[in-house]
Amino acid sequence: MQLQGEVDFQHQIRPILANHCFRCHGPDEQARKADLRLDLRPDQSIFPEILTRIHHASPDELMPPPAAKKPLLSSHKKVLKQWVREGGVYTEHWAFIQPKVFPLPKTKQSSWLRNDLDRFILSSLEGQGLKPSVEAGRHRLI
Known part of the structure; x- marks a missing residue:
């Protein structure tokens, strides 16, 4: 079964990794097993082994182990399999991604602008053939 769209x-x-894998394969050195960290971008060569282990019939080889009492659902296994098929891309949390600076768009009606954010709004409106609404009076805003 193929999931809809690319895996995020x-x-x-x-x-899935945080709830089922990080306890033994996460940042805690003392708890880490098999010298494997899944909280960081692992070498993609381990992905086939991960897929084998999450589907293994033997309880001694199955991950997460039955003793952890956190079995993966079949939906988890499907999404992990698709993720690996798509290349197993790890993305950083948005808080660790440096913001991009975009050039300010050019607009026709500069008298409406009060700040740089207005340029993006006005540019979008102009692109759709629209104009900004007339500014509401203070009594209407309250």
């Missing part, structure tokens, strides 16, 4: 690491994969 932050919204679909990271929660």
Whole structure:
């Protein structure tokens, strides 16, 4: 079964790894097993092994192990499989991504502008053939 669209690491994969894998394969050195960290971008060569282990019939080889009492749902396994098929891309949390500075768009009606954000709004309106509404009076805003 193919899932709809591309797998989103932050919204679909990271929660699975955090809830089922990070306890033994996360940042805690003392708790880490098999010298494997899944909270960081791992070497993609381990992905086939991960897929084998999450589907393994033997309880000794199955991940997460039955003793952890956090089995993966079949939906988790499907999304992990698709993610690996798509290249197993890890993306950083938005808080760690440096913001991009975009050039300010050119607009026709500069008298309406009060700040740089207005340029983006006005540019979008103009692109759709629209004009800004007349400014509401103070008594209407209250």
